[in-house]
Amino acid sequence: MYFCFMITVTILGYGNVGSHLVKAFTGSACAKISQVYSRSAVSLNKKHDGIDYINSLRDLTQVDCYIIAVPDDHIQDISEKLPFTNRLVVHTSGSVLMDVLDSKNRKGVFYPLQTFSKDTEVSFHKIPICVEAAQTNDLELLKKLGAAISENVTEISSQERTKMHVAAVFVNNFVNHLYHISEEIMNEHGLDFTLLKPLISETAAKIETRSPKEVQTGPAKRDDQQTITRHLNQLTDNRQKDIYTLLTKAILETHNKTNEGKL
Amino acid sequence: MYFCFMITVTILGYGNVGSHLVKAFTGSACAKISQVYSRSAVSLNKKHDGIDYINSLRDLTQVDCYIIAVPDDHIQDISEKLPFTNRLVVHTSGSVLMDVLDSKNRKGVFYPLQTFSKDTEVSFHKIPICVEAAQTNDLELLKKLGAAISENVTEISSQERTKMHVAAVFVNNFVNHLYHISEEIMNEHGLDFTLLKPLISETAAKIETRSPKEVQTGPAKRDDQQTITRHLNQLTDNRQKDIYTLLTKAILETHNKTNEGKL
Numbered sequence: 001m002y003f004c005f006m007i008t009v010t011i012l013g014y015g016n017v018g019s020h021l022v023k024a025f026t027g028s029a030c031a032k033i034s035q036v037y038s039r040s041a042v043s044l045n046k047k048h049d050g051i052d053y054i055n056s057l058r059d060l061t062q063v064d065c066y067i068i069a070v071p072d073d074h075i076q077d078i079s080e081k082l083p084f085t086n087r088l089v090v091h092t093s094g095s096v097l098m099d100v101l102d103s104k105n106r107k108g109v110f111y112p113l114q115t116f117s118k119d120t121e122v123s124f125h126k127i128p129i130c131v132e133a134a135q136t137n138d139l140e141l142l143k144k145l146g147a148a149i150s151e152n153v154t155e156i157s158s159q160e161r162t163k164m165h166v167a168a169v170f171v172n173n174f175v176n177h178l179y180h181i182s183e184e185i186m187n188e189h190g191l192d193f194t195l196l197k198p199l200i201s202e203t204a205a206k207i208e209t210r211s212p213k214e215v216q217t218g219p220a221k222r223d224d225q226q227t228i229t230r231h232l233n234q235l236t237d238n239r240q241k242d243i244y245t246l247l248t249k250a251i252l253e254t255h256n257k258t259n260e261g262k263l
Numbered sequence: 264m265y266f267c268f269m270i271t272v273t274i275l276g277y278g279n280v281g282s283h284l285v286k287a288f289t290g291s292a293c294a295k296i297s298q299v300y301s302r303s304a305v306s307l308n309k310k311h312d313g314i315d316y317i318n319s320l321r322d323l324t325q326v327d328c329y330i331i332a333v334p335d336d337h338i339q340d341i342s343e344k345l346p347f348t349n350r351l352v353v354h355t356s357g358s359v360l361m362d363v364l365d366s367k368n369r370k371g372v373f374y375p376l377q378t379f380s381k382d383t384e385v386s387f388h389k390i391p392i393c394v395e396a397a398q399t400n401d402l403e404l405l406k407k408l409g410a411a412i413s414e415n416v417t418e419i420s421s422q423e424r425t426k427m428h429v430a431a432v433f434v435n436n437f438v439n440h441l442y443h444i445s446e447e448i449m450n451e452h453g454l455d456f457t458l459l460k461p462l463i464s465e466t467a468a469k470i471e472t473r474s475p476k477e478v479q480t481g482p483a484k485r486d487d488q489q490t491i492t493r494h495l496n497q498l499t500d501n502r503q504k505d506i507y508t509l510l511t512k513a514i515l516e517t518h519n520k521t522n523e524g525k526l
Binding site: 072095113114115117120122126127128130152154156160162163164165166167168169170171172173174175176177178179180181182183185186188189190191192195196197198199200201202203204205206207208210211212213215216217218219220221224227230231234235239242243244246247250251253254 | 335358376377378380383385389390391393415417419423425426427428429430431432433434435436437438439440441442443444445446448449451452453454458459460461462463464465466467468469470471473474475476478479480481482483484487490493494497498502505506507509510513514516517
């Protein structure tokens with residue numbers, strides 16, 4: 001048995017991040033969602049028990065922490081429009097500095113490092129929550145709030161978070177686009193993309209315990225120019241060819257340092 | 264209860280693929296490994312019960328199927344050196360045509376579509392086994408042999424297999440290199456790459472049920488030039504910048520067809 005103070009929270013924005021946060025906090029013993037604000041009434045259809053869904057910022061009541069979960073471009077704007085001062089207001093963005101938040105309230109960041117889709121269930125348990133706050137007391141509260149839904153809470157500065165966001169773009173946005181290209185190639189030849197799914201999941205699973213550099217394989221790693229040329233000849237799309245060429249060169253240079261001058 | 268004919272198999276080559284095949288067949292009720300050939304005695308240290316480990320091709324005994332699991336460049340050579348004719352000889356390569364095998368024996372391919380490392384355990388159960396054979400009887404035998412270790416056996420022609428191999432390079436070799444770049448960026452800023460692992464595994468898990476194109480997110484997808492520019496300014500390595508630029512352009516063009524002329 002353990003004790004925790006109940007932290008009251010209001011979520012502003014009911015998109016991918018907002019709706020997942022609502023679900024996550026709903027299952028927590030140490031945090032309680034008081035209100036959910038959304039500009040449009042439509043998105044508030046799906047009501048959760050005991051939560052007050054509102055459409056006007058004027059209806060906001062007092063809570064321990066206001067979490068802004070709106071698109072990056074609107075964070076500053078909504079923080080300026082809040083009809084109160086000196087309360088803890090945080091955003092959930094990986095790429096926006098804490099300081100874009102309006103200074104009339106106490107600033108912080110509560111960034112869950114994960115990709116969210118509306119229809120996909122996500123278990124918050126293992127998701128890193130990166131927290132930041134201007135004041136020490138607020139940082140402590142955000143750590144507790146993170147611990148209410150995840151076992152992985154880390155203090156990360158705005159500077160670090162923006163670096164991390166670039167790294168996240170590589171492993172999420174760019175990796176997903178390579179999946180897409182691969183599906184295009186399979187479809188083009190009447191092959192079932194499903195055949196590649198065990199390979200995709202094993203490729204991700206492999207680096208759970210080993211460094212990506214250590215487990216690199218393939219024609220580029222082996223400097224197998226015959227296979228590389230044959231592959232390039234098989235690609236019919238110039239954009240695919242460009243990506244194949246650049247990534248092959250990058251792997252070759254990473255793993256065969258002595259060849260660097262030749263490329 | 265079900266019945267199967269016991270298919271006898273000899274594995275030629277004891278590298279990543281060979282050693283994983285030995286383990287997989289050892290647990291099967293419908294296939295039995297007779298011999299394992301390896302050029303070097305050293306790699307035969309780890310003996311499995313009931314298998315005859317040999318170092319000379321002259322010691323090969325008769326079995327239903329000989330599986331060549333050596334590097335691509337050596338497949339033709341070893342197939343020529345086999346001291347018998349008119350038996351079923353297959354290779355396990357994704358990128359080599361069936362016809363490189365010497366014509367004195369009956370040809371086939373037994374290609375497990377997965378990435379193997381010596382130290383990592385792999386469950387063959389879900390791995391697609393792509394089979395091909397010059398003769399119908401041999402194809403039937405290879406299908407049964409595949410079914411002995413996997414529930415996912417598909418007939419794939421040499422032409423299809425080479426296309427599939429290019430697609431596999433994108434989701435395995437190239438994706439792994441993006442993981443590596445991401446680790447480099449994290450390390451450069453003293454950040455723990457482990458923080459990104461839940462994102463990596465969720466990115467792979469997401470496309471189990473949905474198309475990669477459908478789940479694409481990020482600044483490139485949104486055509487968010489402000490974030491793209493900020494990211495590029497944060498990258499200190501030119502190779503990373505080039506990859507960021509090319510993949511961003513590819514995502515933008517894929518998802519914002521009307522912008523194609525502008526890029």
